[in-house]
Amino acid sequence: MKLIYFYPKTDNAPANLARELYSAIKIQKDLDLCISLYPCNDLYPMGSCSLIDLLFHSNDFIGVHMTTSPFFAPIKRFLLHLIAVLKGTPIILNYHGDIRIETMNQLKNKNWVNFLKYIPSYLFVSRFLKNAEKVIVNSYNMKSLVERKYNVSNVCVIPNAIDDFWFSKSKSKIHLEGCPSIFYHGRLSYEKGVDLLIKGLAKSKRSDAILYISGIGDQLDYLKSIAAEEGISDNVKFLGKITNDELKMYLSSVDLAIYPSRYEPFSLAILEAFATLNGIVFYSNKAGINDFVNNMNFELKSFEPTVDEIANIIRSHYSAEEVDHIVSMQKKFAKFFTWDSVSAQYIQVYNELKKNK
Template structure:
């Protein structure tokens, strides 16, 4: 039986990739088609109760990304070689274990650090370029999460076509899950009786939060009973977004929740009137799919992977044109037939994505050789 060691150390240390680690490892493990070992932090043990303890490699004292990177590069490859010399190692982000003797698979989610100016600090950009260049050479096989991501990789690394396969992410259908209101901050609970437009992302330049704020400002008097809710933690250069809100005198209409837990996220989706995802660049983009599952009309940028994932042209806008964003918001607000048709089509699109399907395709990928 093919043996795979899956590195899930990022599970609660990073947002989207952390969720990818957890959901994909569970979907693969539940199939029992490969001998599957999962590397986790001790703090995340409860989240992996689906796996037998003998199939978990539990690591202590990983508190931050630097400690994780060091462990992944220098300690974990030696441990795997000693205990599982014939295993394939899967690192589910762009960084491969450079000195590993085992065969290595990596998942590449995006190359924003190459394609998007000011996506990260210069130090982070330098590090990501350095480690990605080495990782692409080191990896025996590479998973791209969309055709867009594959095209980005081939743009920068044109000789690796034979290494790459596209396996789409699943998404979390939170709409079927219980919401524990005791686990929700009061400022979020207070939104229950409000009408609001929701966007979910870390506040950083490539997420284009200033674009949705400017679009909202253009139509604030036409949707005077609406608020704009920005759900996500502060990231790189977040201060500029707060300045825009102050300069436009929108402090009473724009709500910043800060970082949120799963119950708060579900609550926000459930009670939102419209979901807008104005990002300049995404390797996949999970939040729009999550929003769709709550039957919220969902619109998003017409760039990067988003048209490929969302599949509905009528729900896409130019993220560089906030007037276009505002017009599409008003069209949904004023045209009930258009709104209902979007929601109906979204239900069909969601059938394309599940972690079960993602896990099944990944197992096939493992077994190919």
């Protein structure tokens, strides 16, 4: 039996996760079915399939794994989803973030083009979810949201994962200015709360602190203007998009990291920081990863994403012993989220689908 696996080629976090997940799944010994990639892939040409295969040979497939969130547009992802529905082929659907929340975030980011592109998906997302045999979300917070908002009951939680790269020591460190040196990496958009971080730095009155921000996004110019208005332009360094090797060097070198998201279904950035940082990672309690921290009884440093809370964090002091203990807990927690363990959970979902065929 075969499973069609949507293998995206775009460069964004959900697409990168889908490709990493496939690499982990295909080496699992418990995998007892053939995975066919769609669209046709140059890296795996013998393991690819076309829409024609699903259209005329649907009985050969136990299901379709839509590895990125649904999107209503004339693109390959939507066409695959549509044909699977028309042929009655079971769909496993990854729902990485709520489309309706993301649509409104595009409005808050003043990204009018993306806002208009999202509207059809905003209207049809409930139907997408209800058409799926299984909806996979990456946090318990997202599970509650989907069940409550869309009246969908077939939801299971499988977290995101990171590879061994983040657990290995960085080849070198960077000498950074700032006492403390503070780091953030991720998209620069409204939901990420980076504006709160800059304002919190200003309110802390720590003139010796330097904030390093890695990432790109719609709010870049706006964030620079906030730093200028607050009179701390010299204390905020915008690094742009950097390589993973550079990112790991920064994470290994800074004193602390702060992730102030207003909304975050999971947060790979926080997980990467847990695995790599030699200082404390402070993260928003709105991030889905906090569900796992609480459920697994880890005591890590979450906070309410407000300017005052961030200012207090920047002003706070911890002994070397406290820092060492928290860092060891961060790394221990991150070890639970490797691709080996997470891919095994996906194979369980595949096996359930195979039994029901």
